[in-house]
Amino acid sequence: DRQEMESTAILTHVLPGPPENIAVNGEVLPDGCDEMPDLEASGPLVITWDEVTESHPELGRTGELVEVVYYQVVLEQADLGLSFTADLPPEVTEIIVPETFSDYGGEFKLEILVKEECGNKTATETCFHIE
Secondary structure (H helix, E strand, O other): OOOOOOOOOOOOOOOEOOOOOOEEOOEEOOOEOOOOOEEOOOOOEEEEOOOOOEEOOOOOOOOOEOOEEEEEEEEEEOOOOEEEEEEEOOOOOEEEEOHHHHOOOEEEEEEEEEEEOOOOEEEEEEEEEEO
C-alpha cells in the first residue's frame, strides 16, 4: 500500500547445539549420509536423541545454556515420496513412527531440527537403509 513500515528485531549469535546420539531402534546412526547403515526393522521405528541444553560447540557463541522451544523430526523415504514430520515439545527426545511407514524398506533420510527460544535453529541429518 506504499506505506513505510518499521520494526525492530533482536539478533543473537546463540545457536542451539546439534542433537547428538541419534538412534533408530537403539542403533546410533552416523552424522551425515556418507555412511548408510542397514537396519532391521520389524515393528515401529523408535527414534531417540540426546536432549540439547547448550549452544553450538563450533558456531556463534559457544558454551552457553539454551532453552529449546521445540524439536522437529522429519523422516523421508524418497523412492516412494513418503514423508513423516512431527513437532515435539522440548522435554520429548523420542518418537515412535508407525511400522506402516517402514514396511516398504529402502533408503531413509532423517533430520532432527532444534529451535531455540530466540528463534535460531540447528539441524542434524543422517540416513539409513531398511531391507
